[in-house]
Amino acid sequence: MSKDIYTSIGEIIDFEVHLLEGEALSASMEIKVNDEYVIFGGQNLFSSIPNSGVDLVGHFIQRCFQVSAVDKTRDLEGHLLKVAIEGDFIIGIASLVNEDFFYPAQEFPKLSAIR
Secondary structure, X not given: OOOOEEEEEEEEEEEEEEEEOOOEEEEEEEEEEOXXXXXXXXXXXXXXXXXXXXXXXXXXXHHHHHHHOOOXXXXXXXXXXXXXXXXXXXXXXXXXOOOOXXXXXXXXXXXXXXX
């Protein structure tokens, strides 16, 4: 049974690129929604290995920049955006000015299929 998805406003607290076991990369954002701090992205969603040949990390970073209309990670901090939440997880993000959500779990399989 699927949990309900709702939209809220979140504030980007931090953006991180992670080195996993010295070999793989991942990236995540810490977003404050109400009084909770929630991670969007990260190693539980994707990493560069075993996805070699598909630039999931680059795509994640690019889409986060596009949604936030910034071109540097330091400009992400404090930025407000819409967040789609299912259960305890942020499953998508969008700008406050449109409904063009970035849902990594939907976009990443499409990238892998193109390869």
